[in-house]
Amino acid sequence: MNLLNPRLRRFYRKDLSMFRSILCFFLAFSCLAFAGCGQQSSPSEKEYERIVVISDLHYPSKTVDAAKRQAIIDNKVKARDEINGWSDVDLKVFPGDMVEMQGSMKQMEEAKQFIDGFTGEKAYLAGNHELFYKEELKNGKPVMADPALRKAHEENYEKVFGPLHSTKKLGQYLLIFLSPEDTEGKFPVAMSKEEMEWLRKTLKENSQTPTLIFYHAPLSDTMIPYNDKIGNPRNFAQPAGDIDLILLTSPQVKLWVSGHTHTPPTQPTFANEVNYYHGKILDVYNPTWDGKQVWSNSIYLYKDKIVIKTFDHKKGEWMENLTRTVTL
Template identity: 25%
Template sequence: MHASFLPPFSKKFVNKNQGQQVGVMMARILQISDLHIRPRGELCYGQIDTNAMFADAIKQINGLAFDIDAIIASGDLTDCGLEEEYELLREMLSGLTKAPVYLLPGNHDRRENLRAAFPDHDYFDDELPYLNFDLSIQGLRVIGLDSVVPGAEFGRLDDGRLEWLADRLGQNPRTPTMIFMHHPPIDGGVDGGDNRLNLSANELERVLQEHPQVMRVCAGHWHQSVQAQFGHGLAVVSPSTCHQVAFDISRSLGELMFAMEPPGMLLHIQNEEGRMFTHQMVLGKYPGPYPYPDVADYPGA
């Protein structure tokens, strides 16, 4: 499964580090989300070994046959935001050697414990009370937004965060840009109650209407893959590296159930023409791949 979008701007962009026109470069950004790391030896909901599932994901990522430029973990890194969970997460991430890893909090996380466990992750904007970042990766601008409301399931971008974003986007309006955060800014076409960025999604989209360089708004939280038009690009939601939310468009937030469907992640690729592709990648081992037969065996061949 993949989605693509060609932004309505030039195939040239401004490199913010050099301040000059350069051609679009290939960039590959891997998105993982909703790891829900538990204390060592404990199961999520008493039955899901989220730690083992993430360990398997790390092996699969390290074994990818192609290079990637960055890995963005879009929130719910831990299940309860405990210090011991972040300690284990740090230990596990030390084995993820495929590309640099950048972290964002989700509603299950605690900012203070996340900061304390990763003091060497100096890409966060230290002048802010929340965990935002602004990166340049292979000429692609990657902005991380902390959408967390402490103690709440839903997300929100208050005036301060929206102003910060608008200021950053205004600095280099021709640079192809991706935004990552935990809470989806869309409702997914389901009766999900407060299970999204429901307090400021409209305000965010108004900001993005002024900035057509934003090609993707990438989120997690739902443990399902969802895509929808948003701003001038797409909002995409990553599946979880562990359990998924059982698909049911009629259920409200309080009625949601989990299912042991295949875990997954998203691979975002910008090609040299400036086109963005998003692929859903399934985690786990399955039969195949098998070659197609040389002679077609279907009617009419």
């Protein structure tokens, strides 16, 4: 039996409706308040695949000063934990120079142990510091290894991280991962002839598939030089002429994702029209994690476009002025 008279029932229903409205508003506000800054949307609502690029990790750190070194390591741990909190990430890519300085098995295993702390799926490619140098320093700097040792480094790398070059499909996109596999030449970031032939064949077989290429070094002439080292051929993907012929006959390649130069977002060349190789392929520069602060790029793969965003892990916010879009 309903003990409330009609007038009281009307007030009760009115109060209940107001309570429900307040509860819904509170729940919606709570979701916004506790969502991470790097988060875009819940995975079930996604219209994209998201890649986070973690370049030039140099773990633990090339810095020798104890206090500075520890601060840099702490920044890396903080950024790693922050990225692990982004639930919409499909893949984390490490485009080389993961080791502190040289490609010894010990340094590779130490870097891999830290990287294993990143959750989710990961992809790797080698840089010059994994493959190119002797295992001892001279006056605090690395020295070029002979071909036999460089080959040994490649074998060690594959034991710890996997293949030196590989592919992966992500949504409608093809991802190609390449390493500087040349063991004979003088350039620290050069592909081998066999690797370039594999790349040529892979692109030909996927000529209709929008493609991203990940390589440790950037493409030539895609940067405004901001110091004497940046313009050196040792800092661009080699052999430049052969790579040029492959790319100019592969219009499906939309991005070349690189590290190596440690270019920070504070440099005007970081997100600039000059980054377009022959005006067609966007070279996405990625900063090192081995500095005073950490930034990371996220690449969002939509059906009709690619969006690149840069996150400042020190401030905990996006650098919106650096957002770039490539339409398909």
